[in-house]
Amino acid sequence: MKFLRNKNKQPKAEQQNTLKSNTEGYSLEPNLENMLHKIKQEIGDSPDLVIRSFQIGSTPSVPVGAVYISGLTDEQSVNEYILRSLMVDTADSKLEIDSNHVFDLILNNALTIGNINILKDWNELIFSILSGDTIILIDGFAEAISGSTRGGQWRAITESSSQVNIRGPKDSFNESIATNIALIRRHLKSPQLRLETIRIGNVSQTNVAIMYLKGIVSEELVQEVRQRLTDIQIDAVLESGYLEEFIQDQTFTPFPTIYNTERPDAVSGNLLEGRIAVLVDGTPFVLIVPTVFTQFFQATEDYYQRSDIVLLMRLIRYTSFFVLLLGPSFYIAVTTYHPEMLPTSLLINIMAQREGVPFPALIEAVIMEATFEVLREAGIRMPRAVGQAVSIVGAIVLGQAAVEAGVVTGLMVIVVAITGIASFAVPSYNLTIAARMIRFPLMIISALLGFYGLTLAMILLVAHMNSLRSFGIPYLAPFTPFSLKGQKDTVIRASFKSYEKQSRFISQKAGENTQTDELKSPASKSKK
Incomplete structure (x- = not known):
């Protein structure tokens, strides 16, 4: 499988704009027919592109267009909460529709769908359509309304195939980033759980999310992860392994320096230790940073068994x-x-x-x-x-x-x-x-x-x-440099009764390394 990288490196400010909004495009225009024609041209007049034109109001009537892609949307939601609301409910309610205020009327009173956004940029409109949203265009207004109707067929939540366990939760991630985020939130019902999303890939425009627990993770570590992801310039991201090569500290090593898992309980446990999870849309494997060598010998089942049993299994x-x-x-x-x-x-x-x-x-x-x-x-x-x-x-x-x-x-x-x-x-x-x-x-x-x-x-x-x-953490920690507190979860796993509170070894080390100027990205090191 091939993917292309940009040879010409862009300025940092321009790179950030690329990830946040896919470069600013031209503004929308108020003519409905022209907008629908441009959408057809942009997407190549694809047969799965659905454009539904209708009018609301009676004296005078206002032309409206709904645009979505069949297969990426939940068509039942489109029919029930958008088309029915606009075409039937507005007529039954006998609302007086003023052509000068029809946009606000539809935005605030006519739609029964939960998540809606106002779009003013052309690239954002196209991205929203290709993501499975339904776009509502109103003649005479240079803005669009985006309704979240993302759906289609996804693989069901099943048992993990690569990390099998006897005792513990059986759920695992799938290819939907929204589902994966929800699975993590089910394990950690905390208001401190933070979620940030960006888009990476000039062509694929892949949604990437980072999750962490505020107050536990080092703020400097969060900033470093955010910066390394922002600096990535690539045409497409089809799996989390693409990002792994870009954000790891060293590439010339056979040892993995970034941990990946498809288990929500494993991600939740690492978040509690002060690590950061990187989720990529389209893959069930979530990246965990930073990573130490002993982490690869730990199984999620270790925390569901007695500590003496875990000692035997880890020795094996x-x-x-x-x-x-x-x-x-x-x-x-x-x-x-x-x-x-x-x-x-x-x-x-x-x-x-x-x-x-x-x-x-x-x-x-x-x-x-x-x-x-x-x-x-x-x-x-x-x-x-x-x-x-x-x-x-x-x-x-x-x-x-x-x-x-x-x-x-x-x-x-x-x-x-x-x-x-x-x-x-x-x-x-x-x-x-x-x-x-x-x-x-x-x-x-x-x-x-x-x-x-x-x-x-x-x-x-x-x-x-x-x-x-x-990410600045020594790979052989807590053996070298030696940390007595870190030994509670290495070859042995100390009894939970011996923990005064959840282990914060990773977040503490990240803070120490930041203070000593050790937490540096590969790009900043090469500049020096």
Whole structure:
């Protein structure tokens, strides 16, 4: 899927106007026929464009036009609350319609729909039509009335497919930003919950919203998120991943520095911790900023279980991550450089298996890991009815055949299988991808230098992670810099009774980093 970026960077003031009003267009004109003709031309005389012309009043009658797009609107609302109100109810009420004040009469007395706006700009009028609103144009007035009749078909609220839980709420976001905002408000019925919306994309004009809890979140963090979104110049935003690349602090890293989720309870919990949610119309995945490394090991179900159970589950996740990252590398280093670390009986068995294998341990591991990655990708992309069966059958048949053919050893198949299973124990798919990418360079350096090279690589990896920031927050916080209060929700989750109030670790760190001039956007850093 392709999208275009603007090569010519616009001034900041002009960029802000672009996001707020899609650049100011020319004003509307009072001639109804000309306006309807221009709307047809602008939208290409599309067959789903509905224009209903009628007259209200009797002496004299006033021409009125209603414009909407079929499929984007709730046509029942259009018929009941707009067309019926204007064409039938005004006649039944026998209102005296003065042609000089008909606009105010329709605006204040004739429409029974809840949300209406006055439009004076051409681009705002076109955007409103394409968003599913119904536009009412009145002959003789250079203004339009926009009624909120957005509807059409949306995917129903279902259980999350990427973040499955046993205990807890089963609802998840869908592709409607209005529905997603409502789901968050159901969890947080607080007047402190703030919502701000902008439009990003010169062509797509995608609605983007940020939500936060005023009084909990750092005001400087809110301003930074708002500024980074405002500075984005792109033709189209089709998914939240587009924004993720623009607003993250560093792009040259395999680790995800922005968390995404499709669960409303996860977003609500992060808002309570002083984070900000970024919602994009057309996608069920909401971005959470700032993000720390430990956040990717936390599941929403952790807060619905006892703290001792959570400790066990998190230990399993952290252990699985290290197995995923270091499993094949450890096997290569031991069998190639450090066989004395193994028990004698096990070493004899391994050497006996490797006697008929023509490849060194590195090539053997690369073959099996690459095969497993192909099977994993094939299982995801194939139809669900056959995808799982192909993955299981492929793994069993290929693994057994490879061992019998003498291409790999049986122990290598076990190592790869354990590594693959461990990858599914990590709650975050993005972090799993990062570990899978890093695993191959670690395998190579282990084959070259053994445990010495693996240790050196891990030191460099930790140093790289320590240099990462997410909106000014250190990526490895609260481990480094160390925070005793932050340890209540890392590997362990302290009992709720030990919390005097909701954790404010993120908002506190954001405030500290702002005071020390650490909370800087990538653009401002490059200027320096």
